[in-house]
Amino acid sequence: MKKRTFIKTLGLGAGMGAFAGFPAASAHPAARKKLLPKRLQPGDRVGLISPSAATADRMEFVFAREAMEALGLSVKDGKHLADRRGHLAGSDADRAADLNEMFGDKSIKAVICIRGGSGAARILPMIDYDLIRKNPKPILGYSDITALHNAIHAQTGLVTFHGPNGSGSWNPFNASQFRTVFFGKEKRITYQNEVEATEDLVMKKNRIRTIYPGKASGDLVGGNLTVLTALAGSPYLPDFKNKVLFLEDIGEEPYRIDRMMSTLMLTGVLKEIAGFVFGQCTDCDPSGGYGNLTIDQILDDYLLPLKIPAYRGAMIGHVPKQFLLPFGAKISMDADAGILETDEAIFQ
CATH class of the missing domain: 3.50.30.60 (LD-carboxypeptidase A C-terminal domain-like)
Known part of the structure; x- marks a missing residue:
């Protein structure tokens, strides 16, 4: 997977955030007070979203849902999970809306990104950071999801989680990491x-x-x-x-x-x-x-x-x-x- 493509559209900054109807990002965010998410429990419901590139193989959605279920969780698909616009998983507004909706939905206890690729940076001005601050929950993913980790932490102070995407490899090592981090009671990992x-x-x-x-x-x-x-x-x-x-x-x-x-x-x-x-x-x-x-x-x-x-x-x-x-x-x-x-x- 070659993910080196664009992501240089962030000069829009706070103006686009306000235009999109969401609170504008702080132009130069000061160090935020650390915000901890609530712990995930077996049986919880998680939201599956696609904030970056589109997924061409429909079986990838099945694999991601089954992996989460095998880890003891139930799954809610984002409304635009399977959308496509060029290489992206739908329009910027729709991908941002899925992320915002999962953070606002009280029944959703964690947000799982199905894949990376490219395109997450395009939605950063459209994320409702105030909503995330009020509803701190884990968000998991890596690669292009780096854009979300950095933006969410910079704007809210929330601790997020860099690790396997929903459609990634869920071998015994990765599954053990998931259970240790999210379900475990260890004081030190x-x-x-x-x-x-x-x-x-x-x-x-x-x-x-x-x-x-x-x-x-x-x-x-x-x-x-x-x-x-x-x-x-x-x-x-x-x-x-x-x-x-x-x-x-x-x-x-x-x-x-x-x-x-x-x-x-x-x-x-x-x-x-x-x-x-x-x-x-x-x-x-x-x-x-x-x-x-x-x-x-x-x-x-x-x-x-x-x-x-x-x-x-x-x-x-x-x-x-x-x-x-x-x-x-x-x-x-x-x-x-x-x-x-x-x-x-x-x-x-």
Whole structure:
């Protein structure tokens, strides 16, 4: 899935939000007081929406519903879940309306995004952030859903959840992550790469590489690198001061990763963060040209001068098994051991 396409339409800002009939986003949102969602319970009803790209295969809707039901939940489909307008899952207004309706519906206890792709950034000015503040509930997804995580957290302070989309892989690892995060009672959740036994003398799969050693703590923010950098200069990015930044991507050649990391440097994001975690860069192989920097070299160039704890290789991103992370919650990180751990409650 190649998701690098546009998402540069956010210059509309607050004006479009007011025009659409929803409260305008704060032009330069100050750090919001953290808002915790209510905990999900087995048997609860969740809303399935498609805020980004359209889903062409109708069986994907069936898979998403059945996955949620297998996790012990009931499902309500968004009114426009199966719509299509070009590559998008319906018009901007309709996709935003589905999200707003799910947050306003008292019977819905969590919002599940069926897929990513591209297009979520188009609806950011149409989201009713006041409604979300009054009805805090979990929202789950990743990839292009990065736009929603950052915008909702920046505008409301709500802790959201970066993890498998509704139609994604619900293997035992991901299902266990879902149950641990949403149904579990643990005070601290630890995220450490799974160790898989092989016949090789050396563990090669799911290895982490420490970029700069040490430990750090801070609120966890980030997501898909392409989507995140496309929000630069908009009111839909949170404050990065003393935060732990996590990133992942897919289908981007190293020179593009370098360009986007330079955006984070030039906008001052990198100099503000307390720690850094890079997940997986799937299908990010170089092609042609006079030679290429490697992803390792690029990360070293931008992160080593910062002298903050940093590592790469976490199970985050476009991979079959992935962490389900609380976006905006305070976490501790250990760059030597490759561990993330929640430091506070993530639900009310």
